[in-house]
Amino acid sequence: MLGRTAASLFWMSRYIERAENIARLTEVGYRISLTPDVGSGHREDWKSTLIAAGCLDGFLAKYAAIDGEKAQYWLLFDRDNPSSVRNCLETARNNGRAVRTALTREMWEALNSTWIEFAAIRPADLASGRLPEFLDWVRMRSNLFRGSLLGTLLRDEGYHFSQAGAFIERADNTARILDVKYYVLLPSNETVGGDLDASQWETILRSVSAHRSYRHVYKDRYRPWNVADFLILSPEMPRSLRFSCEWVNRATAGLSAATGAGASAGAHAGALLDTLKTANMDAIFRDGLHEFLTEFLTRNNAVSSAIAADYNFI
């Protein structure tokens, strides 16, 4: 397999995962803007959505002030935002197109029809309450792609590169969401915890589609400690850092087995997983949640770089 092919598969999956995550973040931002203003105000909420999506700086370079309509456009359609849903879907498709022969027909059709249907949507069509429907559609398309990948792709190197990309992106996304609101999760907040905080905690869970599963696991009201535990250390929660890292490790192990290469990627991914396996929330809060998350993001990124270096991504 060409190094460039591996890179394209990796990034194709990363961008589809990112499109889905951006859609979910936008959905949460939109939902907050519909709920009565408690305290800090809407503007702040779109700001944290932009930060969690990792694109606040770009937004402020283009627009003077944050408002809901502009933030939505920026997150979904703006060509100047490299992580807008439009750019994610287009980049994913271009990567898929560049390695067309490494994809199954189902995967290609999922990518291609998504892009074609997206191109026909005009931002103006989303006014008058059609935004949620559109965001659902984005998530469905991501599911369609993921389903066709899982259902049709040979479990060879190509599969492992795709999985590595998807789960590195997912871990990155979850860590960012936590980091934006880490202060509302600090134990000292629990005692304070009024309605505002409870809704903030719920927002975090919604951003990773975990507000229902939380109840199943903890059988309790939202508590910041549990929320952090669920999203960081839970081996069952499919968007937690621990879960994502498990899958990244499966991918790097699969690649090493198939190629005999990838020592550095395997070491980085393995060490990061060990950190999560041996961590506990006491220690994380004691040493600083923000510091923990910052370090995680750096190390997760290092796994990505090690894969690129080990496997000759150009």
Place this chain on the structure above:
Amino acid sequence: MKPTFFDEMLLADGTSRPAYREVARWLEERPRGMIRKKREEADTIFRRLGITFAVYGKEEANERLIPFDLIPRVISAGEWRFLERGIEQRVRALNAFLYDIYHRQEIVRAGRIPAEMINRNAAFLPEMIGFDPPRKVYSHIIGTDIVRTGENGFFVLEDNLRTPSGVSYMLENREAMMHLFPDLFAKHRVRPVERYPELLRETLESVAPPACKGDPTIAILTPGIYNSAYFEHAFLADQMGVELVQGSDLYVEDAALWMRTITGKAQVDVLYRRVDDAYLDPLAFDPTSMLGVPGLFDLYRAGGVTIVNAPGTGIADDKAIYAYVPEIIEFYTGEKPILNNVPTWRCGIPDELAHVLAHLPELVVKEVHGSGGYGMLVGPAATKREIAAFAARLKADPANYIAQPTLALSTCPAVTDTGFAPRHVDLRPFVLMGDKVRITPGGLTRVALKKGSLVVNSSQGGGTKDTWVLED
């Protein structure tokens, strides 16, 4: 209605030719709604598969489908035998010509072609002089453009010896037709085309370089996803089971060409390049090229890799050389040309320029190095103003143009918004030359979908048809 042009299907009395009898009956039986439904179905098939075509200079529409017309173009067994013989004669002669002009230039010494036509030609590559490509083949993959003007009137319009495209449409059109109209195939004995990828692979393997021991590794070199024919590059790589590479995937080291793989490197023996000569190797040609591979050309000359088609083949399909092809065939084969050339005026010659300028409204004028229907004048279809503007360009640089009579291209029925109607067609059979000549029966029929238009290029609103060669 009596057709004013030669019609592929209808005879002058309105009945259909034997080869089209079943197709004509089928067209009569089909309810209109059916055709509309099948058109939509075909559109979905192609779009889903990502068969799109990038049109240069139209950013908003940088990917669109080439229209596919549902009515097949049918060629009888006898017609095809004739075409096949003519094409083989032509490609063998042109390859012999290429070998000659990069060696002793006997044809020039014999006074059959002026020396300056070769040596001053921008498509002549001095770097190729004295080099023997494997099997002495230069152009391995050829798309001979043929038009028809009458029962026996076949003309070769262009030889396309560099990197002809369109073969993926030939293959996908057939797939789509078999999917849409299986009943029609049951009533005909249509010669299959799907072996093309296998034949291409055999052809490429047969020209492995001297340094290659064992089974040669083949790769297709593409300029990348923004190239207009990218779909075809990926399609062929997939069908042949070979890697699709870009320049950045390749490097030359230790007298070999390598691909960068996830575990290190893998050697490439035969490179089917879909990149123009100028961009192949920044050390040998255009130094700014990002599409090629530094050192590729030296390696090629040293026998470490085979480049397909060979660099420098453009000299033989240059539109100025085109006028000499009948001479070329006679010179190298000792035979009369089987297929006609279109009479051609070379505007670089003052007398011929004067004739062309006096007859612009009747002529087709083309740039010598142009392709894809860009920068050409179709006299009968042009306005007075367009003709005047073109005349000025022609006078400013006459040697850059040739002119030909406007050919009465044959017509074939096509589906239009107002029902079936005759539209002009041409034919591009795909020819492979390695250890032998392999011609896939049929080829790509291009159709000018605009009423009255004679320009079939997809960049100018042309479409394609499935092309059937019938068995006896």
